[in-house]
Amino acid sequence: MNRSYQIALRYAAALAVLAAAGFLLPQWAVFLLNLALSKGLVVLGLLVLWRTGLISFGQALYFCIGGYVVGMAGLYLDLHDAFVLLAFGTALSLAVAVLVGFLVARYRQIFFAMLSLAFSMILYGVLVKTEALGSTDGFNVGRPTFLGYAPEGEALAIVSYLFTLAASAAGAFTVWLYLRSTLGHLTTAIRDNEVRVEYLGVSVRGAIHAKVVLAGALAGAGGVLSALAVGHVDPEMAYWTTSGEFVFVTILAGTGNVVAPFLGSALFELLRTYAFQYTPYTWQMVLGGTLLLLILFLPDGIWSLLSRRKAAPSTRREA
Amino acid sequence: MMTRINERLMPARNATRRRLAKPFGLPFGLTIGLALAAAAVAGFGLSADHAQAQQTSEIKLGIVSFLAGPAAGPFGIPARDGSQLVIDGINGGTIPSPYDSKGILGAKIVPVFIDEAGGSAKQVAEFRNLVQRQNVDVVIGYISSGDCLAIAPVAEELKALTIFGDCGTPRIFEQGSYKYVFRTRSHAAMDNISAALYLKEMMPNIGRYGGINQNYAWGQDSWRDFSAAMSVLHPSAEVTTKQFPKIFAGQYSSEISALLLSRSDVVHSSLWGADLESFIFQATARGLNRRTQLVFTSAEPNMFRLGDKMPDGVLIGARGPYGVYAHDTPLNRWFRAEYIRRHDTPPVYASYVLGQAFLALKISVEKAAAANEGNWPTTEQIIAAMEYLEFEAFGSRVNLALGKGHQAITETAVGRYKYDEAAGGATIVDIKYYPAECVNPPEGAETVEWIRGGMKGARCD
């Protein structure tokens, strides 16, 4: 009891520091963190899948749905409240994930990955064909309001960041709860041996379906937050390279802890922006090289660097 | 301003490490993350101080164009080269009059080049980094319309003066109104209007026409504008087939069969770069050019590379009075000669359009300073001087007439390609110029509506 209290305190402190960072860091860094946390939510969903040995090359589907919900709700329904948009976008991507889940939950390994990819690419194709929504150019998203509060300029950047931070924390907490539930404990068991899990009287397909839905909802929320931060949506959000980037970050981060996706995402954004600045002609090579080194030398992601100092089994349980 | 942030930050960084990390046993990862962020900020603080100290003698410009990917070769790199040339010319005071004074109001331009690759979300992040981390004074560039649309509101929010170089969509200033954003080239509608006008004189009796354009916003918009202009100028002509291959498809064998079977008098295409070249190889081998008048609205950057592989007689656009269509003025002679000396190839339209953004900046700063007793003007004063600016650029006159003085219009030209060994290879014959007011909508008009409505108020004489 005492121990979990201590852990809770630690995370609360971390959250407070991150919230304070919104006021202390320069604006570009706040924006970068905002974007990193939004994308971190998508990666958090991938973590749920990856713990079962599943990887999706199509999370961009939900990410894009979330983004376009923000754009289209503003355009056609005149909805600009961040809370409403977040609920709306998450709900819609959750609904789509329920449908897609019926199809993909049967598959494993690369087939799972490719089928997910196919769905995201179909959405991409539809959006490219929709000239009313600007085709590949996309369109701008209006400034969000927060329960009637309509900040501007620097205040907007900070409030938007705090909103994303709160949503990310909620997402991380949800996944943490999920992983501690019976269904959650099955994640690694399914990866290790599906048939035995079935013998336990659990529907593996149902369990995987639940993961697809959870991951989809998280990716949708990430898309909403990212669209609010960037202020623009375009079909690129659904393109396979976007999905590839999320998978990249998942591996970079490791699956040791629900905080890992956010840390990995922030490091990735930093890495990329500095690669852009210092090696504008070879930034892809820098990213690719980093990924290779990570896979070779840090097979369990960045998080393994941190958890190695503690007793390994107990930290695993913490997540 | 940067030093202020810096002062605020340094104690925060120490605090994270000493006070928080220990008593609360903060997760090691977060400490690392924050330390990294703080280190990044510290690094940036140093360079910011540097910029601060020399503010009056230097002006730092962020320049964004494609340095990677398929758009780099035809547009991105020529745009970068054109920029570098003009920057050197301004810094050295070697550009002919009226730009022959050194620097911008004496300040030396320090360029920061950034790759435009990666989509609009990344570009928004990089734009913020340019303005807030690298502390650039002005951002110039952007080739992709999607990027321009996404950047404009951010530039407005950050109050960062931004001059778009090459992107084509009319939506920027027709759907929005910006104070800090300018575009010193015409939007893309005139490329297609001028092509339809040229066809009217050349082939008054077009019966059937088709098109092949890439399946993304640029290709869709180009076809929409062209077919709208055709329905006004050639009301009896009918559309045969409109092909929309995927962008960067490279493989057009089925599309070419469809175009061959369509028996079109004219085939319109806004393909660019390698896609255009691939299409030309495949279409000319199968004789499409001998049956149909081909109209390439953005082929000027490719003609010197292709030489005799570009078929004679096709209509070529340069998206404005640039490259082969630039008028023979002292400014243009300097630009061409210098570009050929450096790169051994004539400048193409992408080199011109980014270059003229620098000229607009130089004039505006100096004009604003003159009204400000010679002192360095504020951003607002520069903007006031730039609005409705008319200036002489390397290709022709540029007039910031639309979008409340933020969106340029220029004349444009269309001509027919001729490969002429004696005249040095790629040449253009039968060139016709169209005045800016003839091929651009008037202020306040929505481009597509204006074309469909019969292009009222166009002054073409």
Added chain:
Amino acid sequence: MLTAIAIGVDGLVYASWLFLVAVGLTLIFGVMKILNVAHGSLYAFGAYGAATMVGIYTQAGLAPLGAFAMLLVAALIVGVVLGVVMERGLLRFMYQRDEVIIVLVTYAAFLVLEDLIKLIWGVDPYYASEPYGLLGISEISDLVFSNYDLSLIVMAVVVGGLLWVAVNRTRWGKLLQAVIHDREMSEAFGINVSRVYTVTFVVGAVLGALGGALTAPMISVTPGIGVEVIVLAFAVVVIGGMGSVPGAAIGSLIVGISRAAAVHLLPEVELFVIYAVMSGVLVLRPQGLFGQTFAKRI
């Protein structure tokens, strides 16, 4: 009538091209269970290599028909060099890792190779269109076809046939099948699995480069062509069944004909055709048309 002929011929040409581009990918997956994202880079390197060699050859003023040989030579050199470097230098150390991790390794290799192309060849497009015009044209009334396009059909048949013979009628093919079926058992029987892997990967790489080299004369070779090809090749391979060479052939045909029909009859849907076919097949037959289902371990 002409439209029907056009759909048939265009479909076959496009299918052949797809098959040539995708067959190396499916071979590598079939044997090694590696989804090679860097296949797109092999394609791009093949195209650049071919453009360069044809350029040099043409400048030397040798017999024009020899340019075709240059395409094959370029594919061979690129495929062998990159294939050996990638398999021996990189993938070798990854075999015990999860499949998806290996996909990411090839993704990383893809990122590195993309910039390497830029460092070697710059960003200006290259072209080597000489061989394209050399074979002349065939006319059917209003329709004109390039014989080079038609020769792709022959190439696809030859490559597919050779591969079929190699896998089903040679000793190497027998070893290969043993390894595909049960890697550990083959090792126990003394098969040098490591060598089979190397050979397979190199053959797959040469095929990838060949796809690029044969495409080079038709297009302007430019940075980024690899990205476009990866998704296409993946789709074909998924439709046909991952790892099945006949599957890749059938998948290419289905996609090729549907796409040609779309271009001629309903150009608006061209962009969707391939993904629509892919999702349709996957929903009805998840393992692809020729795919095998895997037994679950207890």
